[in-house]
Amino acid sequence: MSALQELQHNFIDYLLGQPSNIAQHIQSTPGLSAEKRLNIYAYAYKARLKEAIGTDYEQLHGYLGDEQFDQLLERFIEKYPSEETNLRYYSINIPTLLRSEEPFNSLPILAEIAEIEAAFADSFDAADSTILTLNDLAPLPESAWETLSFELHPSLQLLSYNYNSFAVWKALSDEEAPPETVQYDSPETWLMWRDSQLITRYRPLLNEEATALAFARQGQSFPAICEALLDYFCEDEVPVKAITFLQTWIQEGLVSKLNY
Amino acid sequence: MDAKQDMKNDDTRPFLGFGLGLRTEHYQHVIEHKPQVDWFEIISENYMVPGGKPLANLDKIRADYPMVMHGVSMSIGSTDPLNTNYLKDLKTLINRVEPYWYSDHLCWTHAHNTNSHDLLPLPYNEATINHLASRISQVQDFIGRPMLVENLSSYVTYNESVMSEWEFLNEIAKRSGCYILLDINNIFVSAHNHQFKPKDYINGIDNERVMQFHLAGHSYQGDMIIDTHDHDVCDPVWDLYKYALQRFGAVSTMIERDDNIPEFAELRQELAIAEDIATKALSAEQLHIAGQPVLKGVA
Structure with a gap:
């Protein structure tokens, strides 16, 4: 290990509150000791991470209040030293911690609120893609519907x-x-996406649409989606229901490409 | 008029004029009102995301303004291997933005499997110079263009340091062919924190490597000054800026503001102070703005 590498490892250990001899490498001055100088970096490390998490989970902060939110931040920063190059992604494991650790896991809604906020962040800067319009459905040959699948x-x-x-x-x-807080008898599915104006939209889904959209997202064909909908509708209703879902998804800007 | 005739002060240092750091708080104002600013500096990492609004807003603003790119995560001084994924993303963004140039800091941010998300100082000695010169050369080879390296504010001095920061920076620029982004506020902050004379720093820097100036505000915390970017530029830093202009001539200048961010108009007024100082310190010919992209090839 080079002298520089050893010095950097020691510096990081110090920031993380681990045993470190970094102070031996730092000059003290009459006005300020090495420890006090180093403490500026230790304080900044934690403050910067706290600020990043606070920005990402503003509503969770409001729900928990300052004291409990700070308790969460302290725990998270201790357990999750950042390995991310971009601070944008540092806090992605907050829902995982809330779901797995006491006392936070005694209130499961905390993890769900955090997941909603993380989902907004993901929607905000997710990759761009083309957005189809209903006109793109018109030229489809009839045979296409037998294998038609979707890229969302x-x-x-x-x-x-x-x-x-x-x-x-x-x-x-x-x-x-x-x-x-209300617990549902069975899980409720919500759809979130970014529309053509780059605004994030969201709405709850009934089970039948949630099933169809999950199938579409897996790349399943239109006939396979129709078959899945037989669990919810009689055979005569299924094609109309499936087409209606598809038209809605296209109008909402959910569909990027048709494959057939 | 060709580009070289257009660059009045010298052939190696185009003068872009007076810029501001582009911040999300000002997107709407800039897009709607297209205020007069010679150029914007972007924080590269803010746009190293897959898509969405950050990149859409960037493209809109880039259509109307020249830009330079400024990064905080290259960790050029780290003993970790260079982060090739980061460099690929940076190159992709450079190809999208077509900036006049790109920069990062004379520091390390990541080591020991941990990112400090801070600009951590280096010991100033021959071993570190060799290390940095080699890594900066690798980055420049990969990107295909020379980079700018910025001096930082620091709060510690290592026992292993055997030279001044300006000697260290000069040597790295000389050996790697990189240019210098001189942060005037950081010189002031570090001079106070380490008890050297800020004018010694400015006098010591090689003129021909300086490509850009940063200006910013700072805060006092007890005996130390912290580089907080949350205040206006203070009078002693304006004085130092004037001194730097007299030493280096016209250098593209911008103000960084990262916290306690005022309305755009207020920040633009502050930039007018820089213009006023430069107008008084330099000739009109020196302040002629260059019109062509530069630093296309590796130096």
Whole structure:
């Protein structure tokens, strides 16, 4: 290990609160000791990470309050030293920590609120792609429908929640008192995507549309989607329902490409 | 008029005029009002994302303004291997933005499997010079254009340092062929924190390598000055800026503001102070703005 490498490892250990001899490498001055000088960096390290997480999880912060949110930040920074080049991605494991560690996992809605905020961030800068219009369906030959499959917009996310997390998140972002937590009998699916104006949209999905969209996202063919919809509709209704879903998705800007 | 005739001060240093750091708070104002600013500096990492609004806004603003790119994550002084994924993303962004130039800091940010997300100082000695000159050369070969390296504000001095920061910076620029982004505020901050004379720094820097100036505000914390970028540029830094102009001639100048960000108009007024100082310190001929992209090839 070179002298420079050893010095850098020691510096990082110091920032992480690990045993380190970095102070031996630093000059003290009459006004300020090596330790006090180093402490500027230790303080900045934590402050910068806290600021980044706070920006990413503003509503979670509001829900938890300053004290508990800071407790979360301290725990996260201790457990997750940043390996990200870009600070934008540092906080992606916040939902994982909330779901897995006490006392946060005793309130499962916390992880769901965090997931909503992370989903917004992902939607915001997801890859760009073409967005089809209904006119793109018109020239399809009839035979195409037998193998037709879809490429959906890269920003599209299907989010599944056991609690009324979206209602709580919405109230917090509107600076209103959040409603009481309600646990659903079965998970509710929400669709989130970025539209052609680069605005992030979201809406809840009924199970039939959630199933169809999940199939479409997997690259399943239109006939396979229709078959899946037989769980929800009678055979006569399925083609109309499937076409209606498809038209809605295209109008909302969810579909990037048709393959057949 | 060809590009060389258009560059009045010398052939190696085009003068872009007076710029500002592009910040998200000002996107809408800039897109809607197209305020007069000679150029913008972007933080490269803010646009090293797959797509969406950051890149859409960048493209819109780039259509109306020249740009330079400024990075914070190259970690050029680290003993880790160079981050090739980062460099690929940087090159992709350079090809998209077509900046006049790109820069990063005389520091390291990542080591020991951890990113500090901070600009950490280096010991100033021969071993570090060799290390940096080699890595900067690798970066420049990969990108296909020379880079600018910026002096940073620092709060510690290593026992292993055997030369001044300006001697260190000069030597790296000489050996690697990179240029210097001289942060006037950082000189002021580090001079206070390490008890040297800021004018010694400016006098010591090789004139021909300086390509850009940064200006910014700072904060006092006890006996130290911290490079916070959350205040206006203070009078002693304006004085130092004037001194630097007299020493180096016309150098493309911009103001960085990263916290406590004011309305765009207020920041633009602050930039007018820089223009005013430069107009008084230099001749009109020196302040003629160059019109062509530069630093296309590796020096």
